[in-house]
Amino acid sequence: xxxLTEAQAKAILDKVIALSTADECTASLTGSVDxxxxxxxxxxxxxxxxxxxDLAVQVAFGKRVGVATINEFDDAALERxxxxxxxxxxxxxxNPEFMPAVEKQTYTPSATFSESTAAITPxxxxxVAADSIAPCKAERLIAAGFLEDGQSFVAFANSKGNFGxxxxxxxxYTCTVRTEDGRGSGWVGRNLKDASAFKADSDIRIAMRKASxxxxxxxxxPGKYTVILEPAAAAGLIxxxxxxxxxxxxxxxxxxxxxxxxxxxxxxxxxxxRVNISADPxxxxxxxxxxxxxGLPREKMAIxxxxxxxxxxxxxxxxxxxxxxxxxSPGNLLMAGGTKSTAELVAGTQKGILVTRTWYIxxxxxxxxxxxxxxxxxxxxxxxxxxxxxxxxxxxNESPVIMLNNIDELGKPVRVAGDESxxxxxxxxxxxxxxxxxxxxxxx
Numbered sequence: 001x002x003x004l005t006e007a008q009a010k011a012i013l014d015k016v017i018a019l020s021t022a023d024e025c026t027a028s029l030t031g032s033v034d035x036x037x038x039x040x041x042x043x044x045x046x047x048x049x050x051x052x053x054d055l056a057v058q059v060a061f062g063k064r065v066g067v068a069t070i071n072e073f074d075d076a077a078l079e080r081x082x083x084x085x086x087x088x089x090x091x092x093x094x095n096p097e098f099m100p101a102v103e104k105q106t107y108t109p110s111a112t113f114s115e116s117t118a119a120i121t122p123x124x125x126x127x128v129a130a131d132s133i134a135p136c137k138a139e140r141l142i143a144a145g146f147l148e149d150g151q152s153f154v155a156f157a158n159s160k161g162n163f164g165x166x167x168x169x170x171x172x173y174t175c176t177v178r179t180e181d182g183r184g185s186g187w188v189g190r191n192l193k194d195a196s197a198f199k200a201d202s203d204i205r206i207a208m209r210k211a212s213x214x215x216x217x218x219x220x221x222p223g224k225y226t227v228i229l230e231p232a233a234a235a236g237l238i239x240x241x242x243x244x245x246x247x248x249x250x251x252x253x254x255x256x257x258x259x260x261x262x263x264x265x266x267x268x269x270x271x272x273x274r275v276n277i278s279a280d281p282x283x284x285x286x287x288x289x290x291x292x293x294x295g296l297p298r299e300k301m302a303i304x305x306x307x308x309x310x311x312x313x314x315x316x317x318x319x320x321x322x323x324x325x326x327x328x329s330p331g332n333l334l335m336a337g338g339t340k341s342t343a344e345l346v347a348g349t350q351k352g353i354l355v356t357r358t359w360y361i362x363x364x365x366x367x368x369x370x371x372x373x374x375x376x377x378x379x380x381x382x383x384x385x386x387x388x389x390x391x392x393x394x395x396x397n398e399s400p401v402i403m404l405n406n407i408d409e410l411g412k413p414v415r416v417a418g419d420e421s422x423x424x425x426x427x428x429x430x431x432x433x434x435x436x437x438x439x440x441x442x443x444x
Contacts, residue, residue, distance in 0.1 A: 002031040002051035006165040009155035012055065012073055017159050019082045022059035022089060024101045026158040026295075029055050034150035037125040042133045042143055047125060057085045063098040064089045099316045101158040102295045110287040112168035116196040118151040120171075124195075125149075131200035132175050141211055143204070145175030149195065154289065164291055171195050172417060176377060177207040178444070179215050184390075185444040186210025187357050187377035189232055191417040191424070193285060210356060210378035214390040219440055220381065222394060226352035226408065227435040228345050228382070231427040233375075235416040236358040239423055241369050241400040242277075242333055245303065247312040251322065256369045256401055257312065264312060271307040271404045278302045279330030286415055286424045292328025303330065330423075337410035337428025345411050345431050347385045352431070354380040354387065358396070359443075370399045374441050393444070394437035406433040 004012075009029050016027040031053035038046045058067045059082070066089030070081040128147050136143040149172075155165040174189040186207035192198055229237075244250075250257035250264035257265050280300040281290045290298050294316055302310050311327060319326040346354060356378035364370040375393045382388065411429035 002033045002053050003151060003153050003167070004029065004031060004053070004155070006155070009153065009165055010157070010163065012078070013155060013157035013163070015075070015078050016055070016057055016082060017157055019079055020057075020059055020086065020159065022061055022086055024060050024159045025082075026058045026101050026156065027055065028154070028156035029053065030152065030154050032150055032152035034148065035120060035122070035125060036146065036148045037129050038146045039129045039133060040144040042137055044126070044129050047122065049122075055081060057081050059085045059089050060098065060100070061086075061089050063094040063096070064092045065095055065098060066090070066092055097317045099294075099320070101160050102162055102316075104161040105164075105291070105295065105297055107164050107290045107297055108282070109166060110281045110290045112166060112193075112287045112289060113151070114169045114171075114194040116194055117149055117169035117171050117192075120149045120195055128173070128198075128200045132204045135201065135204055136177055136208060139208060139212070140180055141208055142178045142180060143175055143207075144178075145173065147173045156295065158295075162295060164295070166289060168289065169193065171198065173198065173200070173203075175204060175207050177204070177211040179211055181215070182444060183217070184211045184213070184215030185377045186212075186214065189416070191415055193287065207377075213387070214378045214380070214444075217379070217390040217392045218381070219392045220353075222437045222439050224434040224436055226349065226431065226433055228342065228349060228352060228354045228429060228431045229358075230342050230354070230356055230429050231414050231416045233355045233358045234430055235425050235427045236361050236373070237371060237398070237400040237403065238335070238427060239333070239425060240361060240363070240371055242423065244366070244369060245309075245312050247314045247322070247324070248318040250312065251318075254366065256367055257309065258367070265309055266312055267308060267310065269308050270401065271304060272407045273307040274407055274410060275304050275307050275404050276302070276336040277304040278334045278336075279332055280334060281331055283332065283334055283426070286332045286334065286426050288331035288424055292331070294326070294328055296326060296328045298328065298331055301327075301330075303333070332424040332426075334426045335413055335428060337413045337430075340409070340411040340429075342411060342429040345409060345429055346382055346387065348409070349382045349385060349431060352382045353391065353435075354378075354382055364397065368399050369401050370397060372397050372438075374443055376443060393441040395439045395441050396436060397438045398436050403432055403435065406435070407431075408433055
């Protein structure tokens with residue numbers, strides 16, 4: 001029962017809404033079928049399929065709110081979950097930030113579903129593992145990776161007549177390749193909508209090459225360097241930063257978007273003029289659900305335009321309090337760039353460091369978004385447009401805000417998944433000045 005049709009979902013939700021005696025009721029159904037395969041030491045270690053369907057019911061009496069969930073859907077079960085939510089609402093204190101259910105909305109569907117991804121079988125997953133492992137074995141390298149794929153649906157309705165339904169698919173592959181002696185490491189990742197675009201036997205060559213070429217790493221002194229961040233390396237930093245694009249955090253003085261003396265930096269020049277970040281639920285290859293977490297329709301919009309912050313997220317409560325228009329979470333982040341590949345950026349670099357991946361990123365200072373983390377899985381020294389030799393990994397202390405004010409050149413954006421984030425992202429490789437490495441790391 002994991003993936004319900006629109007008609008099946010609506011029938012259940014309509015029953016729930018009709019059963020409620022509260023002032024208002026909102027119900028949501030989510031379901032998924034997720035498959036995975038994991039391999040390590042050139043052997044498959046686990047694989048499986050998990051399916052689940054859940055119903056969540058939220059009711060309100062005035063500003064008293066109750067929520068209950070269930071994964072049974074017969075009439076008696078629906079009655080139980082509604083009554084449980086109502087009992088909890090009667091016991092709850094009033095929520096001073098309560099916002100009533102949204103009125104009926106119009107949603108423009110986005111192409112979040114891929115037939116090829118939904119059709120993935122255990123045999124497909126096994127072949128991905130085989131195509132990743134076999135080339136590594138042939139060259140005496142060791143592969144460890146994970147493929148996770150799935151299809152899902154979301155449906156919701158409320159007592160004001162609003163209703164939404166949409167299906168989606170997801171595909172995420174990562175693989176780390178090590179040399180037998182453990183001194184070299186490479187990595188490759190693919191986050192895709194359409195599984196038919198994935199070729200494990202060719203993608204694995206990227207990680208294999210980096211593993212082999214990083215084995216004789218030399219130490220460089222920590223300091224400020226020109227760096228080229230591959231898209232996956234940049235995404236970890238940028239996605240962390242985007243979590244602070246919330247107007248309430250800024251207005252209350254809790255983020256780098258806060259202004260001294262109060263207010264936020266909306267409309268101000270915060271980045272290099274070449275920084276342009278937008279959201280678009282319908283962007284080809286990076287589609288996301290056409291509604292946000294509060295049920296408001298998402299829209300195509302600029303977030304940063306020519307370095308200026310032009311939109312922040314306003315929850316319905318904070319928008320009402322501040323006299324602003326509500327703007328929900330964007331779902332995807334599209335950073336504009338140029339036309340060059342990572343290799344072409346390397347070719348145009350006199351001296352610098354190429355970073356494959358940033359890892360274990362943690363916050364140091366939310367007021368400046370100062371982050372610390374490590375490079376990993378292939379870090380290389382560049383001289384006169386060529387990779388000269390691998391270098392030992394670094395710990396970095398860097399703010400993506402400062403980083404995006406030190407741009408030399410941006411390459412062609414590609415789809416990646418941001419760490420610490422649910423965003424779908426299109427991020428370019430980027431060459432940056434004065435990136436701060438604070439110490440060496442023994443990690444490979």
